[in-house]
Amino acid sequence: MNTTAKVYSMTAFARSQQLLNSAYYQGQFSWELRSVNQRYLEINFRMNDSLRHLEIPIRDKLKQHFSRGKIDVSLSIATQSAQALIINRQLLGSLNQAIGEIQQHLPEATHVNPLELLQWPGILQENSDREQQEQLDQILLEALDETIAELKAHRAREGEALKSMILQRCDLIEQQLLALQPLMPEIQQSQADKLRQRLLHLQAQVDEHRLHQEVALLAQKTDVAEELDRLQVQVNEIRHVLESGQPIGRRLDFLMQELNREANTLGSKSVDVRTSQASVELKVLIEQMREQVQNIE
Numbered sequence: 001m002n003t004t005a006k007v008y009s010m011t012a013f014a015r016s017q018q019l020l021n022s023a024y025y026q027g028q029f030s031w032e033l034r035s036v037n038q039r040y041l042e043i044n045f046r047m048n049d050s051l052r053h054l055e056i057p058i059r060d061k062l063k064q065h066f067s068r069g070k071i072d073v074s075l076s077i078a079t080q081s082a083q084a085l086i087i088n089r090q091l092l093g094s095l096n097q098a099i100g101e102i103q104q105h106l107p108e109a110t111h112v113n114p115l116e117l118l119q120w121p122g123i124l125q126e127n128s129d130r131e132q133q134e135q136l137d138q139i140l141l142e143a144l145d146e147t148i149a150e151l152k153a154h155r156a157r158e159g160e161a162l163k164s165m166i167l168q169r170c171d172l173i174e175q176q177l178l179a180l181q182p183l184m185p186e187i188q189q190s191q192a193d194k195l196r197q198r199l200l201h202l203q204a205q206v207d208e209h210r211l212h213q214e215v216a217l218l219a220q221k222t223d224v225a226e227e228l229d230r231l232q233v234q235v236n237e238i239r240h241v242l243e244s245g246q247p248i249g250r251r252l253d254f255l256m257q258e259l260n261r262e263a264n265t266l267g268s269k270s271v272d273v274r275t276s277q278a279s280v281e282l283k284v285l286i287e288q289m290r291e292q293v294q295n296i297e
Contacts, residue, residue: 009158027079
C-alpha cells in the first residue's frame with residue numbers, strides 16, 4: 001500500500017506578489033487563486049481585458065494540476081513602460097570590438113562619442129508592442145506556476161487533515177462492528193426465547209415443526225451478518241481509496257451512500273436496543289465523513 005499517497009482538498013487559497021523590473025516594464029503585479037468544492041473543474045477569471053488572451057494558457061496550466069473544484073483566478077497589475085527604445089547589444093559589442101582594434105593600431109585616434117554610436121544604423125531599435133507583451137506574458141505565467149504550486153500545497157495540507165479525520169471515523173465504525181458481531185447469536189437466541197414465551201403465555205398448542213419454521217424465519221429477518229460484513233468491506237475500500245494517489249472525491253461520495261444504506265438496513269432489522277444504538281452511532285459517523293468528503297478532490 002502506498003502510504004505516501006496524498007489526498008487533496010478542494011478548499012484552498014494562494015497569493016503571490018512580485019515586482020516588475022525588466023527592459024520593458026516596471027511596476028508590480030499579484031496573482032490570487034481561490035478554490036472551493038465543486039463537482040467538476042470550474043475556472044473563473046477576474047483580470048484586465050488587455051490580459052484576457054492569457055485565459056487559455058492559464059486554463060491549461062490549472063488543468064494539469066487539478067481535476068475538480070471551483071477556482072477563481074485574479075490578476076492585478078500596475079506597470080509602466082520602462083523605455084521606448086532599446087539598444088542592439090550584439091551590434092554594440094561588435095562595434096566596441098572594432099573600435100578597440102582601431103585604437104590599438106592608431107593610438108592617436110580619439111575616443112568615440114557615445115552619442116555618435118547611437119546614430120549608427122541598427123544600434124537603436126524601437127521596442128515593439130508585441131515583444132513587450134510576450135515578455136510580460138512570460139513573466140506573469142512563470143509567476144502563476146509558483147502560485148499554483150502554493151495552492152496545490154495548501155490543498156494537500158487540507159487534504160491530509162481530511163484523510164486523518166476519515167481514517168479516525170473508519171476506526172470508530174470498526175469498533176462498532178466488532179462490538180456487534182459477538183452479540184448477534186445472543187440476540188437471535190433471545191428473540192427465539194421470547195417467541196416461545198409468548199406462545200406459552202397464550203397457552204397455545206405449539207407445533208414444534210411450525211415453531212422451528214417461525215424461529216428460522218425470525219432469525220432470517222433479524223440476521224444482520226450480511227450488513228455487518230458489507231460495512232466492513234466498505235470501510236476497507238475507503239482505506240484503499242485514500243491510498244490510491246488519484247482524485248478520489250466521487251468514489252468516496254459513492255461509498256458514503258453505500259455505508260449509509262447498510263446502516264439504515266441494520267436499524268430497520270434491529271430487534272435489540274444495542275443494534276439500534278449501533279445503527280444510530282454508525283449513521284452519525286458516516287454523516288461526519290460525508291460532510292468532509294464533499295471537500296475532497
